[in-house]
Every structure is written in structure tokens, then in C-alpha cells.
Amino acid sequence: MDYRNIGGDIHLKQADFDLDETLDCGQAFRWERVADGYHGFLLNKSLTITRHSDSIVLHDTTEADFLNIWADYFDLQTDYGELKRQFSQDETLSKACKFAGGIRLLRQDSWEALCSFIISQNNNIPRIKGIIARMCALFDGFPTAEQLSSATLEEISPLRAGFRNKYLLDAAGKVATGEVDLEQLKTAGMSDARTNLMKISGVGPKVAECALLYGMYRVEAFPVDVWIKRVLAEFYPNGFPAEFAENAGVAQQYLFHYVRNLATEKPPKKV
DNA sequence: TTCCAGGCGTATC
DNA sequence: GATACGCATGGA
Numbered sequence: 001m002d003y004r005n006i007g008g009d010i011h012l013k014q015a016d017f018d019l020d021e022t023l024d025c026g027q028a029f030r031w032e033r034v035a036d037g038y039h040g041f042l043l044n045k046s047l048t049i050t051r052h053s054d055s056i057v058l059h060d061t062t063e064a065d066f067l068n069i070w071a072d073y074f075d076l077q078t079d080y081g082e083l084k085r086q087f088s089q090d091e092t093l094s095k096a097c098k099f100a101g102g103i104r105l106l107r108q109d110s111w112e113a114l115c116s117f118i119i120s121q122n123n124n125i126p127r128i129k130g131i132i133a134r135m136c137a138l139f140d141g142f143p144t145a146e147q148l149s150s151a152t153l154e155e156i157s158p159l160r161a162g163f164r165n166k167y168l169l170d171a172a173g174k175v176a177t178g179e180v181d182l183e184q185l186k187t188a189g190m191s192d193a194r195t196n197l198m199k200i201s202g203v204g205p206k207v208a209e210c211a212l213l214y215g216m217y218r219v220e221a222f223p224v225d226v227w228i229k230r231v232l233a234e235f236y237p238n239g240f241p242a243e244f245a246e247n248a249g250v251a252q253q254y255l256f257h258y259v260r261n262l263a264t265e266k267p268p269k270k271v
Numbered sequence: 272t273t274c275c276a277g278g279c280g281t282a283t284c
Numbered sequence: 285g286a287t288a289c290g291c292a293t294g295g296a
Contacts, residue, residue: 122279128276
């Protein structure tokens with residue numbers, strides 16, 4: 001990693017890393033735009049990250065936190081240039097990678113990602129962000145599974161998450177008791193991990209896949225939402241290429257961002 | 272007013 | 285196992 005610690009700020013030179021494309025592409029919901037960059041959180045650890053000419057600056061960060069937390073979170077050890085070269089053998093993926101070549105897959109916290117994507121179902125991104133922000137306000141930070149599991153439906157009604165409130169409490173209970181062991185699922189077989197996650201009421205195939213991809217960095221996970229359904233129907237009628245299976249989740253993130261932004265020019269087709 | 276949003280649980284066949 | 289429907293909320 002090419003970085004310098006200058007007066008408490010980490011100045012990083014990093015290829016294939018665009019802040020807008022990475023932090024505002026629908027994979028994480030707690031980053032807000034500030035001047036030249038973003039302010040956001042990993043659980044209750046906060047960071048301001050900005051772009052200055054040819055480097056990215058992580059503000060007021062110790063070198064230890066950078067190396068132990070943020071370098072991992074921003075997946076700095078993965079060569080996205082190489083991934084994009086592989087993906088670009090495919091015509092559609094090639095366009096998606098060119099459209100937003102600075103996307104990196106964030107290695108988020110497993111519990112935070114699980115909650116986030118439970119909230120995401122049949123919802124839109126601005127509302128998902130609002131619900132999560134209200135949850136953090138209500139609990140004075142992102143609640144642990146234990147904290148959330150001891151709350152009642154009535155107590156979390158200010159989230160205005162609708163029918164998802166009961167799903168959050170069920171997830172919190174099962175994680176708090178260890179019935180769903182997120183640490184163990186990080187190394188479990190994909191099939192077992194999916195089955196275990198879907199014991200949670202409100203976690204189906206799509207949310208389980210998102211929890212695995214974004215919260216446990218299982219990059220073979222391939223969440224299929226309404227947008228990816230459209231991509232598959234239009235560009236991959238015979239299925240997603242098996243040659244990319246190993247990193248299908250990363251490919252999926254390029255495609256998701258690409259088609260969502262194309263849709264602002266052309267209304268999406270109902271599938 | 273109606274439709275839709277990073278889906279899922281339930282009922283029904 | 286497949287398909288149809290309701291679901292909370294709020295912006296377009």
C-alpha cells in the first residue's frame with residue numbers, strides 16, 4: 001500500500017478507488033457526502049474520507065486504525081484492475097467496469113450488513129438510509145444484536161421500517177443467542193451459511209446473499225434483486241457466465257451500479 | 272391517485 | 285415446487 005501519515009491524516013494513493021462509486025453505489029448506507037468526500041461509519045467507528053488531487057485522505061486517523069480497520073474495510077489488498085481485466089472479456093461487464101471503474105467491494109461488519117439488507121427489502125435506497133440513521137439515533141450508535149434484541153416492536157416503531165421491524169427483532173434475537181453465528185458463517189460452506197441465515201424471519205435468498213457478500217466477503221455470493229433480474233433477462237438469458245462464478249458478487253456490484261444509472265436515462269423494463 | 276422500491280411470509284394449488 | 289398476494293412507508 002502506498003500511503004503517508006501526514007499530521008494525523010493518512011494520504012493514500014490507490015488505483016481503482018472512486019469515493020462516489022464505492023460509497024454511493026448501494027452497498028453501504030451510512031456514508032454521507034461532505035466537502036470533497038464522505039463521512040460515515042463502520043459500526044460505531046467514524047471516518048471522514050476525501051479526495052485531494054491524486055490521493056485519498058483519511059482524516060484524523062491513526063496509522064493503527066488505518067492498517068487494522070480501514071485498509072481491510074476498503075479492501076485495499078485486492079487487485080481490482082485484475083478483476084476488471086477478467087470481467088472485461090464479457091461485453092456487458094466490460095461496459096459496466098468502464099462506467100464505474102472505481103467501485104470496490106466494502107468489507108462491512110457482518111451484523112451491520114445483515115440488518116441493512118433486512119431493511120433493504122421492497123424498499124428504496126434513500127429510505128433504507130433514513131431507517132438506519134434513525135436506528136443509530138435511537139440507540140446512540142449502531143445497536144449490537146443484544147441491544148436490539150432487548151427492544152420491543154413499540155420501542156423501535158420510530159424507525160418507521162414498517163413490516164421490517166419484526167424481522168430486525170428476530171434477527172437480533174437469533175444472533176444474540178448464537179442460533180445464527182455470524183463469525184462461524186464466515187468460514188462455513190455457502191450452502192450451510194445460506195440455510196442458517198434463512199432461519200431468520202425476513203431473511204430469504206436475496207438478503208442472505210447480501211449478508212454473505214457485503215458482511216462476510218463471500219464474493220461468490222450473487223444477490224439477485226429487481227435490477228439484476230433485468231440485467232440477467234436482457235443480457236444473460238442463458239445464465240450468468242460460470243467463468244466469473246468465483247467473483248460473481250463483485251461483478252454483480254459493477255452491473256448493479258451500471259444499470260441503475262442507465263435507468264435514469266431510459267426507464268427500466270418490467271421483468 | 273397509483274406505482275414502485277437491492278423481497279419475504281403465507282396461502283393455495 | 286410454483287405462483288399470487290399482502291405488506292409499511294414515502295417519493296415520484
